[in-house]
Amino acid sequence: MADIAVIGGGAAGAAAFGELLASYEAGTVHWIVGQQAPGRGVAYATKDDRHLLNVRASGMGVFAEHGEDFIQHASRQLGQVKGTDFLPRRIFGDFIQAQVGARIDAARRLGRSFRIYPENAHEVLARGEGGYAVRVGEQRWLDVGHVVLAVGALAQRPLRTVSxxxxxxxxxxxxxxxxxxxxxxxxxxxxxxxxxxxxxxxxxxxxxxxxxxxxxxxxxxxxxxTHSALPLATYARQQALNEALLACDGVAPMLRLVRAAFDDATETDWRSIVDGLRPMNALLWQRLSHARRRQFLQHARWVWEASRHxxxxxxxxxxxxxxxxxxxxxxxxxxxxxxxxxxxxxxxxxxxxxxxxxxxxxxxxxATGLDTAVAYGADPLLSQLLRDGLAVADPLQLGVLAQADGQLVGASGAPQPGLHAIGSLLRGNLWECTAMPEIRATAHRLALQLSASRATSYEDVGELP
Ligand SMILES: Cc1cc2nc3c(=O)[nH]c(=O)nc-3n(C[C@H](O)[C@H](O)[C@H](O)COP(=O)(O)OP(=O)(O)OC[C@H]3O[C@@H](n4cnc5c(N)ncnc54)[C@H](O)[C@@H]3O)c2cc1C
Structure with missing residues (x-):
């Protein structure tokens, strides 16, 4: 038995499901999408075309290997579209659905096994013999070898100051x-x-x-x-800056280096320097102790968020x-x-x-942003995972503890075999892991890792609901 359950019907769940459809042959891929339209999640369910992507069209995609270009898709709806444009998020939601649909068609042709459930997953229990039992809806239990949690951020809790x-x-x-x-x-x-x-x-x-x-x-x-209207020239000394940042001990010296780069780069827009840090963000974050991460959250987060997002x-x-x-x-x-x-x-x-x-x-x-404080939230599935020791809250309330590859760390302190997360639950580990460029790269890596991990039985093609 080596079925996989992907839990969560947002963009991260869609990316993981689509990647697994393309590469996973050892069992059925179950996609538990909840009650919303699959693939759109919080960001791309909007119908308001004033709600724009904050990434240029050329940077948006669902899968690591683009089956169909987002720009072409958008051009069919909107007329001529440029890669540098910031398009309505609704259009990207349509694109996700089209892309997943194409993967489903291809999976059917290949005889791959999958099922989609328009219900919530309520429990994930560890089985004595390995793997997990996932309760979907009220009655149905799935036996799987791997679980991918793509549940996004928690539903908003009211601020403590609200009566x-x-x-x-x-x-x-x-x-x-x-x-x-x-x-x-x-x-x-x-x-x-x-x-x-x-x-x-x-x-x-x-x-x-x-x-x-x-x-x-x-x-x-x-x-x-705001973003610049057109893409910016890169900072000539970005690589040297990134290397120096990696050698830094603490948040204050990092900020000093970035400020010095702003001063040095008289010919370069500061936003280009911030964007150039993107490949390093997770590594820099992982090098900080909890105390230093806390310092960053208290003193620098507000300005980082405004500059980076x-x-x-x-x-x-x-x-x-x-x-x-x-x-x-x-x-x-x-x-x-x-x-x-x-x-x-x-x-x-x-x-x-x-x-x-x-x-x-x-x-x-x-409208206070993503809440990933799983220990304080009331999400039934995450609360159960914490209670059973299959997951542990990040000490700074940035999701759950995980290894670098997204495998959860259990209450014993050991990695929890076969239990993975993708997206905002991993902020404690990766810090910046919620935008599509990071999500699609993570989904691709995870699918390859799971596809290589074990090949056993093969089950029949499931029916779409
Ligand atoms: C307003 C907004 C705008 C954004 N704009 C951009 C952008 O322009 N470009 C970009 O790259 N990124 C953007 N992002 C980042 C965005 O977070 C990601 O692009 C992506 O949408 C995250 O998807 P997700 O699947 O991780 O989370 P979500 O969108 O939160 O989806 C999670 C889904 O899982 C479901 N779920 C939860 N629990 C269960 C359960 N137990 N069983 C079944 N289903 C469950 C939820 O109902 C939800 O549908 C934006 C984010 C927001 C909030």
């Missing part, structure tokens, strides 16, 4: 992608967060409620920087235009409390002055 009354009022929205649930036009919308998700939320809110006043609040009140130029223009028109105000403040019913009362402490003030908002949207 029960506020949560119950219906005026506090935990899911920034569900503004459509609010039918009455609010006079003021307050978005907690100023990252990429907050930007999309504000653009949707501005369109949906043209008369609403918009407020965005985060500790530093810093928007993501930049927004498309059109999104930046739209946000700055809203500010110039006086419709959008951004505050650097800490949210001390959200209370009341409708309107909600939001208590803030302004960063610069430490003054405490109150703001009323008819709708408050929490």
């Amino acid at each position: 029960h009354a506020a949560l119950e009022s219906g005026a506090y929205e935990l899911d920034p992608w569900r503004l459509d649930r609010h039918v009455h036009a609010p006079r003021r919308v307050l978005v907690i967060g100023t990252g990429l998700t907050a930007v999309d939320t504000l653009l949707s809110a501005a369109e949906r409620w043209p008369h609403a006043e918009l407020v965005a609040v985060s500790r530093h009140g810093l928007w993501p920087f 930049r927004m498309a130029p059109a999104s930046g223009q739209a946000i700055h235009q809203l500010e110039e028109e006086g419709r959008l105000q951004v505050l650097a403040a800490r949210v001390l409390e959200v209370d009341g019913t409708a309107p909600l009362q939001v208590t803030l402490r302004e960063r610069a002055t430490q003054l405490v003030s109150k703001l009323e908002a008819d709708l408050v949207v929490q």
Whole structure:
């Protein structure tokens, strides 16, 4: 028995499933996709074409070997598209589905065995004789040799400062992608967060409620920087910088080196230097002790996130235009409390002055980014894995402990054979592992590793639901 279960129906699950369909011959590949449209996940389920990719079209793909180019696919929908464009995320969602569909057709022709389940996986139990039993839906159990967890980030938990009354009022929205649930036009919308998700939320809110006043609040009140319209020249001394960073001991000397490179590179845009660190990010992160990672998270994360995860130029223009028109105000403040019913009362402490003030908002949207604190979340599957000692929470709450190749580390401290993760659960280990370029490379490596690991029985072709 060497079946594989891929759990999670987002882009990472799609990449892992498609790669396994192409290479895995030793058993059935089961894809447990949950109740959403398979392949799209959180990022690519949006129907709002103001929600743009933050990677140029030429950088987007699902599989390591591109079956069909995303640019060609997008051109068929949008007309002429350039590789340097930042396209609507919806189009990439369509592309993922088309790509997985093509892999399914090819797998059928090859007689490969697979099944897709539009249900959640609720439990993964270790079997005494090796491998795992996976419970899908209420009743069905699958016996598999390997499990790939591609479950993305956790569902948002309310901030600790939000009262029960506020949560119950219906005026506090935990899911920034569900503004459509609010039918009455609010006079003021307050978005907690100023990252990429907050930007999309504000653009949707501005369109949906043209008369609403918009407020965005985060500790530093810093928007993501924007991408340049065209790709940038690379920094001539990038390799030397990356090597020097690898030799650094600690976060502060690393930041000093990067700053010195900004000063040195008078001919080069600073964004090119940040992008040039990409191949090194995981390695640099892995070299930091937990104490130093904590330091980075406390002191440098906010500026790293804004510099590294930049927004498309059109999104930046739209946000700055809203500010110039006086419709959008951004505050650097800490949210001390959200209370009341409708309107909600939001208590803030302004960063610069430490003054405490109150703001009323008819709708408050929490857009605070990825939550991977599995020990505090209420996800049934992850909680069960932690309880059974098959997974261990990362000490900085950045997902689960894992080896460099994504194999989970169990409570015994040993690698958990056959149990792998891909995507945001691995942030503790890899730090930057949530964007498509990293996801598709990881999915490809994992599929090759699993395909090479063992070849045993061969089962019949499964039926699509
Ligand atoms: C708003 C946004 C914009 C982004 N834009 C870009 C971009 O432009 N370019 C880029 O490269 N990256 C982008 N990213 C990064 C993005 O995280 C990845 O590209 C990718 O979408 C991550 O997919 P995922 O499958 O890991 O997670 P998710 O999209 O979260 O998918 C996980 C899926 O697993 C399902 N699931 C969870 N638990 C279970 C279970 N027990 N059983 C079954 N199913 C389960 C969930 O319901 C969900 O559908 C963006 C991310 C966000 C949030």
